[in-house]
Amino acid sequence: MLTADRLHFAYPGATGEYRFSFTANKGAVTAISGASGSGKSTLLDLLAGFLRPQSGSLTLDGEDLLALPPERRPVSLLLQSDNLFDHLSAADNVALGLPKRTAKAEGRSMVGAVLDQVGLSANVDQVASTLSGGQKQRVALARTLLRDRPVLLLDEPFSALDDETRHAIRALVLELTRRQGWHTVLVSHHADDVAALAERRYLLAGGTLEEAG
Numbered sequence: 001m002l003t004a005d006r007l008h009f010a011y012p013g014a015t016g017e018y019r020f021s022f023t024a025n026k027g028a029v030t031a032i033s034g035a036s037g038s039g040k041s042t043l044l045d046l047l048a049g050f051l052r053p054q055s056g057s058l059t060l061d062g063e064d065l066l067a068l069p070p071e072r073r074p075v076s077l078l079l080q081s082d083n084l085f086d087h088l089s090a091a092d093n094v095a096l097g098l099p100k101r102t103a104k105a106e107g108r109s110m111v112g113a114v115l116d117q118v119g120l121s122a123n124v125d126q127v128a129s130t131l132s133g134g135q136k137q138r139v140a141l142a143r144t145l146l147r148d149r150p151v152l153l154l155d156e157p158f159s160a161l162d163d164e165t166r167h168a169i170r171a172l173v174l175e176l177t178r179r180q181g182w183h184t185v186l187v188s189h190h191a192d193d194v195a196a197l198a199e200r201r202y203l204l205a206g207g208t209l210e211e212a213g
């Protein structure tokens, strides 16, 4: 279980402050909604380690995550767009998620396997700039799958997609979350996405999270 307990943060010199408490279960999507400017990106930055809280705790199954710098946190991040290097192929973008010193042939077969799982076996060598928005998100999910970190942070990951693609990527996120046992935290304005995915929902307002029905 991913647990934030009174994670307290204030931007230097700013008047507003945040105090975040929530839990996110393994193999499930936890949704965070809130108005523009309510602090959703701030929360994700704290979870990813890009911002440091003034006090409080953040643990994954009891392990203190605040002690870890961003690159050592068991966390992957998927944004609305700009997840890929445009000039690299789908396979090369995914290969960035391989552990260092993976043998070339082994790496290629691991990359092929995850691209296959996200339905992109026909696009392995395609340059990212020529992929559709949905295909790009699939590539980013394949890389996440390869890294297989236990926490997946999603920041409006479906917003740039048309309805049909959005439903397909949404279903893929839910399937991977359940199968891999990820703790997936979804930040979204869209009630439709939240209703389709979330096991637990929180509303962010006034600097705190409130569990919503």
Ligand SMILES: Nc1ncnc2c1ncn2[C@@H]1O[C@H](COP(=O)(O)OP(=O)(O)OP(=O)(O)O)[C@@H](O)[C@H]1O
Binding pocket: 011, 012, 014, 034, 035, 036, 037, 038, 039, 040, 041, 042, 043
């Ligand atoms: N570096 C910063 N220094 C001071 N204040 C900041 C900084 N970054 C964000 N803020 C302020 O903190 C508040 C929360 O911002 P944040 O980006 O977390 O909101 P959000 O809910 O993600 O908004 P949106 O939905 O529009 O992306 C805003 O009032 C914003 O102006």
